[in-house]
Amino acid sequence: MDIEHHYSAHMAETALLNTLKECYPAGPTLYQLAPIDQLHIGGIKASEKLLQQLEQTQPRRILEIGSGAGGLMRMINSRFSAEVTGIDITHRFNTLNRALTVLTDNSAAPVITCDAQQLPFADNRFDCIILQHSLLNIPDTGRCLQECLRVLDGNGSLLLHEVLEGPHSARMTYPVPWARSADQSHLITFDTLSTLLERSGFQLSTAENWSEEALQWRQRQADKEKHSEKSPAAPPVSPIQILGEAFKQMGPNVITNLSEGAVEVWQLSCTATL
Numbered sequence: 001m002d003i004e005h006h007y008s009a010h011m012a013e014t015a016l017l018n019t020l021k022e023c024y025p026a027g028p029t030l031y032q033l034a035p036i037d038q039l040h041i042g043g044i045k046a047s048e049k050l051l052q053q054l055e056q057t058q059p060r061r062i063l064e065i066g067s068g069a070g071g072l073m074r075m076i077n078s079r080f081s082a083e084v085t086g087i088d089i090t091h092r093f094n095t096l097n098r099a100l101t102v103l104t105d106n107s108a109a110p111v112i113t114c115d116a117q118q119l120p121f122a123d124n125r126f127d128c129i130i131l132q133h134s135l136l137n138i139p140d141t142g143r144c145l146q147e148c149l150r151v152l153d154g155n156g157s158l159l160l161h162e163v164l165e166g167p168h169s170a171r172m173t174y175p176v177p178w179a180r181s182a183d184q185s186h187l188i189t190f191d192t193l194s195t196l197l198e199r200s201g202f203q204l205s206t207a208e209n210w211s212e213e214a215l216q217w218r219q220r221q222a223d224k225e226k227h228s229e230k231s232p233a234a235p236p237v238s239p240i241q242i243l244g245e246a247f248k249q250m251g252p253n254v255i256t257n258l259s260e261g262a263v264e265v266w267q268l269s270c271t272a273t274l
């Protein structure tokens with residue numbers, strides 16, 4: 001199954017948009033959209049951590065690779081005056097991203113359907129690139145990083161919030177939110193990523209292993225999901241409307257994979273040196 005199919009096959013965008021319009025007639029807040037547009041471990045809290053890095057560097061032209069349903073793009077748009085562009089290989093995510101932006105008071109930002117391994121931009125087009133849980137699906141990490149370097153200005157920054165291969169990768173259990181089976185998951189170790197970054201022309205500035213917080217966050221989500229089955233106060237939208245019923249198994253598998261060291265979650269910041 002190709003990666004577009006993984007993300008599109010169970011996407012119930014019409015039902016999702018109708019529910020949002022009905023439940024939030026004045027438009028949903030970014031927090032109310034988070035269950036379906038922050039599709040990474042750590043949710044909106046992890047996106048806040050990325051925004052703290054942007055506050056330090058104040059980039060003007062930001063590219064998000066693998067922008068999905070666009071939660072991070074809308075957060076950036078609502079807080080920074082920078083120009084934000086998203087790209088994603090899953091066309092239906094891009095359509096959903098635009099439709100969700102229309103429901104909020106965010107201004108529209110360009111979203112392009114393309115492959116991160118072949119970016120349709122001129123050299124030096126951006127001064128910051130962000131990948132949040134996107135490298136994990138990209139077969140050729142080195143090629144993607146070379147493309148990032150090409151479209152980044154000299155001294156531009158690359159911010160990564162990614163799932164990496166842990167020390168016990170043989171214990172990996174599927175499905176997980178980014179892959180129903182091993183052929184869709186392209187995890188590499190922190191050491192391999194560091195080497196590829198250096199070879200591609202990036203200097204690593206900060207690297208934080210966020211696995212313990214990620215595990216605690218996922219456990220809290222699991223508790224909320226269990227109680228929300230019976231609660232009228234449960235969020236009206238859920239990742240199940242994007243990933244299908246298999247999400248009920250994907251969430252617990254993330255806990256198992258983090259607990260057993262099959263995967264790790266890292267946040268890295270790098271600077272283009274070439």
Ligand SMILES: C[S@@+](CC[C@H](N)C(=O)[O-])C[C@H]1O[C@@H](n2cnc3c(N)ncnc32)[C@H](O)[C@@H]1O
Nearest residue numbers: 038039040066068088089090115116132134137
């Ligand atoms: C786990 S989702 C994360 C989405 C979003 N970053 C978020 O955190 O909510 C991974 C995203 O990467 C996109 N993706 C996977 N492979 C890609 C590629 N080669 N080029 C561009 N996007 C890709 C998928 O379509 C999906 O939207």
